[in-house]
Ligand code: AMP
Protein backbone atom coordinates (compact mmCIF):
# COMPACT_ATOMS: atom_id res chain seq x y z
CA UNK A 254 0.00 0.00 0.00
CA UNK A 255 1.13 3.49 -0.66
CA UNK A 256 0.95 5.72 2.39
CA UNK A 257 -0.49 9.21 2.09
CA UNK A 258 2.08 11.93 2.61
CA UNK A 259 1.93 13.25 6.16
CA UNK A 260 4.43 15.48 7.95
CA UNK A 261 5.39 15.16 11.62
CA UNK A 262 7.96 17.10 13.60
CA UNK A 263 8.56 18.30 17.13
CA UNK A 264 10.75 20.28 19.48
CA UNK A 265 11.49 19.95 23.14
CA UNK A 266 10.14 22.55 25.58
CA UNK A 267 13.46 23.16 27.27
CA UNK A 268 14.76 26.72 27.30
CA UNK A 269 13.65 29.13 24.63
CA UNK A 270 13.86 28.44 20.92
CA UNK A 271 16.65 30.15 18.98
CA UNK A 272 17.65 31.23 15.51
CA UNK A 273 18.95 27.72 14.70
CA UNK A 274 15.54 26.22 15.46
CA UNK A 275 13.90 28.91 13.36
CA UNK A 276 16.11 28.69 10.25
CA UNK A 277 16.83 24.96 10.57
CA UNK A 278 13.33 23.72 11.32
CA UNK A 279 10.40 26.12 11.79
CA UNK A 280 10.71 27.88 8.42
CA UNK A 281 10.60 24.49 6.76
CA UNK A 282 7.54 23.52 8.81
CA UNK A 283 5.76 26.68 7.70
CA UNK A 284 6.53 25.93 4.04
CA UNK A 285 5.28 22.35 4.35
CA UNK A 286 1.96 23.31 5.89
CA UNK A 287 1.08 25.01 2.60
CA UNK A 288 1.14 21.71 0.72
CA UNK A 289 0.83 18.91 3.30
CA UNK A 290 -1.15 17.63 6.23
CA UNK A 291 1.19 18.54 9.09
CA UNK A 292 1.42 17.57 12.75
CA UNK A 293 3.68 19.71 14.95
CA UNK A 294 4.30 18.56 18.47
CA UNK A 295 5.79 20.04 21.63
CA UNK A 296 7.62 16.94 22.85
CA UNK A 297 7.28 17.30 26.59
CA UNK A 298 7.85 13.59 27.28
CA UNK A 299 11.21 13.92 25.56
CA UNK A 300 12.02 16.95 27.71
CA UNK A 301 11.70 15.00 30.98
CA UNK A 302 14.44 12.56 29.96
CA UNK A 303 16.56 15.08 31.85
CA UNK A 304 15.40 16.86 35.01
CA UNK A 305 12.91 19.70 34.47
CA UNK A 306 11.57 22.00 37.14
CA UNK A 307 7.76 21.44 37.03
CA UNK A 308 6.66 25.10 36.97
CA UNK A 309 9.30 25.93 34.38
CA UNK A 310 8.27 22.93 32.24
CA UNK A 311 4.62 24.11 32.08
CA UNK A 312 5.80 27.58 31.16
CA UNK A 313 8.13 26.27 28.47
CA UNK A 314 5.41 24.08 26.90
CA UNK A 315 3.20 27.17 26.52
CA UNK A 316 6.09 29.32 25.35
CA UNK A 317 7.19 26.93 22.62
CA UNK A 318 3.57 26.64 21.48
CA UNK A 319 3.25 30.44 21.40
CA UNK A 320 6.53 30.72 19.49
CA UNK A 321 5.46 28.15 16.88
CA UNK A 322 2.30 30.12 16.24
CA UNK A 323 3.93 33.55 16.38
CA UNK A 324 6.49 32.38 13.83
CA UNK A 325 3.75 31.37 11.41
CA UNK A 326 2.42 27.88 12.15
CA UNK A 327 -1.32 27.94 11.68
CA UNK A 328 -3.07 25.84 14.35
CA UNK A 329 -6.24 25.72 12.26
CA UNK A 330 -4.49 24.22 9.27
CA UNK A 331 -1.86 22.11 11.07
CA UNK A 332 -2.22 20.07 14.25
CA UNK A 333 -0.30 21.73 17.11
CA UNK A 334 -0.28 19.95 20.49
CA UNK A 335 1.87 18.68 23.34
CA UNK A 336 2.92 15.04 23.28
CA UNK A 337 1.82 14.00 26.78
CA UNK A 338 -1.84 14.71 25.97
CA UNK A 339 -1.92 11.90 23.42
CA UNK A 340 -1.29 8.54 25.09
CA UNK A 341 -0.42 6.80 21.81
CA UNK A 342 3.10 8.27 22.01
CA UNK A 343 3.96 6.60 25.31
CA UNK A 344 2.17 3.36 24.39
CA UNK A 345 3.85 2.94 21.04
CA UNK A 346 7.12 4.11 22.59
CA UNK A 347 6.97 1.12 24.95
CA UNK A 348 6.22 -1.27 22.12
CA UNK A 349 9.21 0.10 20.22
CA UNK A 350 11.37 -0.42 23.31
CA UNK A 351 10.62 -4.07 22.63
CA UNK A 352 11.35 -3.83 18.90
CA UNK A 353 14.58 -1.80 18.88
CA UNK A 354 17.81 -3.61 19.81
CA UNK A 355 20.32 -2.51 22.44
CA UNK A 356 23.02 -2.54 19.79
CA UNK A 357 21.11 0.03 17.73
CA UNK A 358 20.72 2.43 20.64
CA UNK A 359 24.34 1.98 21.67
CA UNK A 360 25.34 3.67 18.41
CA UNK A 361 23.34 6.86 19.05
CA UNK A 362 25.80 9.74 19.25
CA UNK A 363 23.34 12.15 20.86
CA UNK A 364 22.96 9.89 23.90
CA UNK A 365 26.72 9.75 24.27
CA UNK A 366 26.95 13.54 24.11
CA UNK A 367 24.05 14.18 26.46
CA UNK A 368 24.95 11.51 29.01
CA UNK A 369 28.56 12.67 29.05
CA UNK A 370 31.02 10.93 31.35
CA UNK A 371 28.49 10.00 34.00
CA UNK A 372 26.61 7.51 31.85
CA UNK A 373 25.58 5.30 34.76
CA UNK A 374 23.59 8.20 36.13
CA UNK A 375 21.67 9.07 32.93
CA UNK A 376 17.94 8.26 32.96
CA UNK A 377 16.71 5.15 31.16
CA UNK A 378 14.41 7.56 29.29
CA UNK A 379 17.38 9.44 27.84
CA UNK A 380 18.71 6.16 26.47
CA UNK A 381 15.35 5.09 25.02
CA UNK A 382 14.65 8.61 23.67
CA UNK A 383 15.03 7.63 19.97
CA UNK A 384 12.39 4.88 20.37
CA UNK A 385 9.89 7.44 21.64
CA UNK A 386 10.80 9.68 18.72
CA UNK A 387 10.08 6.81 16.30
CA UNK A 388 6.73 6.34 18.06
CA UNK A 389 5.91 10.05 17.65
CA UNK A 390 6.30 9.73 13.92
CA UNK A 391 4.86 6.27 13.31
CA UNK A 392 1.81 6.69 15.58
CA UNK A 393 0.55 8.85 12.69
CA UNK A 394 2.20 6.84 9.90
CA UNK A 395 3.97 10.08 9.03
CA UNK A 396 6.08 9.90 5.88
CA UNK A 397 8.08 13.14 6.06
CA UNK A 398 10.00 14.53 9.00
CA UNK A 399 11.54 18.01 8.70
CA UNK A 400 14.48 18.27 11.12
CA UNK A 401 18.00 19.70 11.35
CA UNK A 402 21.12 17.68 10.42
CA UNK A 403 21.65 16.51 13.99
CA UNK A 404 18.47 14.40 13.95
CA UNK A 405 19.44 12.32 10.93
CA UNK A 406 20.70 9.39 12.97
CA UNK A 407 17.49 9.23 15.00
CA UNK A 408 15.48 9.20 11.77
CA UNK A 409 17.55 6.26 10.50
CA UNK A 410 16.66 4.43 13.68
CA UNK A 411 12.96 5.18 13.16
CA UNK A 412 13.25 3.64 9.69
CA UNK A 413 14.96 0.55 11.12
CA UNK A 414 12.21 0.19 13.73
CA UNK A 415 9.47 0.51 11.10
CA UNK A 416 11.18 -2.15 8.99
CA UNK A 417 11.76 -4.56 11.86
CA UNK A 418 8.16 -4.21 13.02
CA UNK A 419 6.96 -4.90 9.47
CA UNK A 420 9.23 -7.98 9.22
CA UNK A 421 8.59 -9.41 12.68
CA UNK A 422 4.81 -9.21 12.33
CA UNK A 423 4.41 -9.74 8.58
CA UNK A 424 1.91 -12.62 8.80
CA UNK A 425 -0.16 -10.91 11.42
CA UNK A 426 -0.14 -7.66 9.44
CA UNK A 427 -1.53 -9.54 6.45
CA UNK A 428 -4.13 -11.17 8.73
CA UNK A 429 -5.47 -7.77 9.89
CA UNK A 430 -6.08 -6.91 6.26
CA UNK A 431 -2.90 -5.26 4.99
CA UNK A 432 -2.25 -7.54 2.08
CA UNK A 433 1.23 -6.28 1.24
CA UNK A 434 2.35 -6.92 4.83
CA UNK A 435 3.54 -3.35 5.26
CA UNK A 436 2.24 -1.73 8.43
CA UNK A 437 4.46 1.31 8.91
CA UNK A 438 5.98 3.54 6.22
CA UNK A 439 9.70 4.33 6.23
CA UNK A 440 9.71 8.00 7.20
CA UNK A 441 11.99 10.27 5.18
CA UNK A 442 13.99 13.08 6.75
CA UNK A 443 13.48 16.47 5.15
CA UNK A 444 16.70 18.39 5.74
CA UNK A 445 16.38 21.34 3.41
CA UNK A 446 15.77 24.43 5.54
CA UNK A 447 17.52 27.66 4.44
CA UNK A 448 20.24 26.99 7.04
CA UNK A 449 20.37 23.40 8.30
CA UNK A 450 23.27 24.07 10.65
CA UNK A 451 23.39 27.49 12.30
CA UNK A 452 26.55 27.87 14.36
CA UNK A 453 27.24 29.60 17.68
CA UNK A 454 27.90 33.35 17.52
CA UNK A 455 30.85 32.82 19.88
CA UNK A 456 32.46 29.87 18.08
CA UNK A 457 31.83 29.13 14.41
CA UNK A 458 32.75 25.48 14.86
CA UNK A 459 30.03 24.76 17.45
CA UNK A 460 26.32 24.45 16.76
CA UNK A 461 24.02 27.18 18.07
CA UNK A 462 22.32 25.43 20.95
CA UNK A 463 19.87 25.94 23.82
CA UNK A 464 22.32 24.29 26.16
CA UNK A 465 25.32 26.58 25.47
CA UNK A 466 26.08 28.27 28.81
CA UNK A 467 26.74 31.60 27.05
CA UNK A 468 23.54 33.44 26.10
CA UNK A 469 25.67 35.52 23.71
CA UNK A 470 26.19 32.38 21.61
CA UNK A 471 22.59 32.39 20.34
CA UNK A 472 19.74 34.66 19.32
CA UNK A 473 16.65 33.54 21.18
CA UNK A 474 13.28 33.92 19.50
CA UNK A 475 12.22 35.83 22.62
CA UNK A 476 15.09 38.41 22.51
CA UNK A 477 14.05 42.03 22.04
CA UNK A 478 15.47 44.24 19.29
CA UNK A 479 18.30 45.70 21.41
CA UNK A 480 19.42 42.30 22.59
CA UNK A 481 19.46 40.91 19.04
CA UNK A 482 21.54 43.87 17.80
CA UNK A 483 23.95 43.64 20.74
CA UNK A 484 24.53 39.90 20.27
CA UNK A 485 25.31 40.39 16.58
CA UNK A 486 27.66 43.30 17.39
CA UNK A 487 29.51 41.01 19.81
CA UNK A 488 29.58 37.99 17.51
CA UNK A 489 33.07 36.57 17.00
CA UNK A 490 34.68 37.34 13.62
CA UNK A 491 38.13 37.40 12.06
CA UNK A 492 40.01 40.58 11.06
CA UNK A 493 39.68 40.15 7.26
CA UNK A 494 36.99 41.91 5.21
CA UNK A 495 34.29 39.72 3.63
CA UNK A 496 35.29 37.78 0.48
CA UNK A 497 33.41 38.26 -2.80
CA UNK A 498 33.08 34.52 -3.55
CA UNK A 499 31.84 31.56 -1.43
CA UNK A 500 35.27 29.87 -1.81
CA UNK A 501 36.72 32.71 0.30
CA UNK A 502 34.66 31.55 3.29
CA UNK A 503 36.60 28.29 3.60
CA UNK A 504 38.42 28.03 6.93
CA UNK A 505 36.56 31.13 8.15
CA UNK A 506 33.76 29.46 10.14
CA UNK A 507 32.46 32.63 11.83
CA UNK A 508 32.28 34.59 8.58
CA UNK A 509 30.68 31.60 6.86
CA UNK A 510 28.05 31.38 9.59
CA UNK A 511 27.12 35.08 9.60
CA UNK A 512 26.84 35.18 5.83
CA UNK A 513 24.70 32.03 5.88
CA UNK A 514 22.41 33.55 8.50
CA UNK A 515 22.09 36.75 6.48
CA UNK A 516 21.21 34.83 3.31
CA UNK A 517 18.63 32.71 5.14
CA UNK A 518 16.98 35.71 6.81
CA UNK A 519 16.93 37.70 3.59
CA UNK A 520 15.63 34.77 1.54
CA UNK A 521 18.69 35.22 -0.65
CA UNK A 522 21.78 33.05 -1.37
CA UNK A 523 25.37 33.12 -0.11
CA UNK A 524 26.81 34.12 -3.54
CA UNK A 525 24.30 36.98 -3.79
CA UNK A 526 25.09 38.23 -0.29
CA UNK A 527 28.84 38.14 -1.08
CA UNK A 528 28.27 39.90 -4.39
CA UNK A 529 26.76 42.73 -2.37
CA UNK A 530 29.08 42.75 0.69
CA UNK A 531 32.38 41.38 -0.72
CA UNK A 532 35.20 43.67 0.51
CA UNK A 533 33.09 45.15 3.32
CA UNK A 534 34.32 45.24 6.92
CA UNK A 535 32.42 43.23 9.52
CA UNK A 536 31.32 46.42 11.26
CA UNK A 537 29.27 47.35 8.17
CA UNK A 538 28.02 43.85 7.52
CA UNK A 539 26.99 43.28 11.14
CA UNK A 540 24.88 46.43 11.09
CA UNK A 541 23.02 45.20 8.03
CA UNK A 542 22.67 41.73 9.53
CA UNK A 543 21.30 43.14 12.80
CA UNK A 544 18.70 45.11 10.89
CA UNK A 545 17.58 42.02 9.00
CA UNK A 546 17.45 39.93 12.15
CA UNK A 547 15.48 42.51 14.11
CA UNK A 548 13.05 43.06 11.26
CA UNK A 549 12.42 39.35 10.98
CA UNK A 550 12.58 38.18 14.59
CA UNK A 551 11.31 40.93 16.85
CA UNK A 552 7.68 40.66 15.63
CA UNK A 553 7.83 36.97 16.60
CA UNK A 554 9.08 37.86 20.09
CA UNK A 555 6.40 40.53 20.50
CA UNK A 556 3.62 38.19 19.45
CA UNK A 557 4.94 35.41 21.71
CA UNK A 558 4.93 37.80 24.67
CA UNK A 559 1.38 38.84 23.86
CA UNK A 560 0.20 35.24 23.65
CA UNK A 561 1.91 34.38 26.95
CA UNK A 562 -0.39 36.90 28.64
CA UNK A 563 -3.29 34.59 27.70
CA UNK A 564 -2.26 31.10 28.81
CA UNK A 565 -5.86 29.85 28.66
CA UNK A 566 -5.93 30.56 24.95
CA UNK A 567 -2.71 28.56 24.45
CA UNK A 568 -4.11 25.67 26.49
CA UNK A 569 -7.25 25.70 24.36
CA UNK A 570 -5.17 25.45 21.17
CA UNK A 571 -3.21 22.54 22.67
CA UNK A 572 -6.36 20.70 23.75
CA UNK A 573 -7.91 21.13 20.32
CA UNK A 574 -4.72 19.91 18.62
CA UNK A 575 -4.52 16.91 20.97
CA UNK A 576 -8.10 15.88 20.15
CA UNK A 577 -7.34 16.01 16.42
CA UNK A 578 -4.07 14.10 16.95
CA UNK A 579 -5.89 11.36 18.92
CA UNK A 580 -8.40 10.99 16.12
CA UNK A 581 -5.54 9.90 13.85
CA UNK A 582 -3.35 7.99 16.31
CA UNK A 583 -5.94 6.01 18.28
CA UNK A 584 -7.20 3.89 15.35
CA UNK A 585 -3.59 3.18 14.34
CA UNK A 586 -2.81 2.09 17.93
CA UNK A 587 -5.83 -0.21 17.92
CA UNK A 588 -4.49 -1.83 14.76
CA UNK A 589 -1.00 -2.11 16.32
CA UNK A 590 -2.53 -4.00 19.26
CA UNK A 591 -4.39 -6.36 16.92
CA UNK A 592 -1.19 -7.05 15.01
CA UNK A 593 0.76 -7.83 18.19
CA UNK A 594 -2.00 -9.94 19.67
CA UNK A 595 -2.90 -7.72 22.61
CA UNK A 596 -6.56 -7.93 23.67
CA UNK A 597 -8.39 -4.60 23.62
CA UNK A 598 -11.92 -3.64 24.52
P1 AMP B 1 16.61 21.14 19.61
O1 AMP B 1 16.87 22.61 19.80
O2 AMP B 1 17.87 20.34 19.71
O3 AMP B 1 15.47 20.62 20.41
O4 AMP B 1 16.18 20.95 18.07
C1 AMP B 1 14.92 21.25 17.54
C2 AMP B 1 15.00 21.28 16.01
O5 AMP B 1 15.79 22.39 15.57
C3 AMP B 1 15.62 20.05 15.40
O6 AMP B 1 14.99 19.77 14.16
C4 AMP B 1 17.05 20.45 15.18
O7 AMP B 1 17.69 19.70 14.19
C5 AMP B 1 16.90 21.94 14.80
N1 AMP B 1 18.09 22.68 15.23
C6 AMP B 1 18.54 22.84 16.51
N2 AMP B 1 19.66 23.58 16.55
C7 AMP B 1 19.93 23.91 15.26
C8 AMP B 1 20.97 24.68 14.64
N3 AMP B 1 21.95 25.26 15.34
N4 AMP B 1 20.93 24.82 13.29
C9 AMP B 1 19.95 24.25 12.56
N5 AMP B 1 18.94 23.51 13.09
C10 AMP B 1 18.93 23.33 14.42
Ligand code: TRP
Nearest residue numbers: 261262263264296299386389398
Ligand atom coordinates in the same frame (compact mmCIF):
# COMPACT_ATOMS: atom_id res chain seq x y z
N1 TRP C 1 14.60 14.67 18.94
C1 TRP C 1 14.15 15.88 18.34
C2 TRP C 1 15.12 17.01 18.69
O1 TRP C 1 15.78 16.97 19.69
C3 TRP C 1 12.77 16.26 18.80
C4 TRP C 1 11.76 15.25 18.38
C5 TRP C 1 11.12 14.38 19.18
C6 TRP C 1 11.32 15.02 17.06
N2 TRP C 1 10.27 13.61 18.47
C7 TRP C 1 10.36 13.98 17.16
C8 TRP C 1 11.60 15.58 15.83
C9 TRP C 1 9.72 13.46 16.04
C10 TRP C 1 10.97 15.06 14.69
C11 TRP C 1 10.02 14.00 14.81
O2 TRP C 1 15.17 17.97 17.98
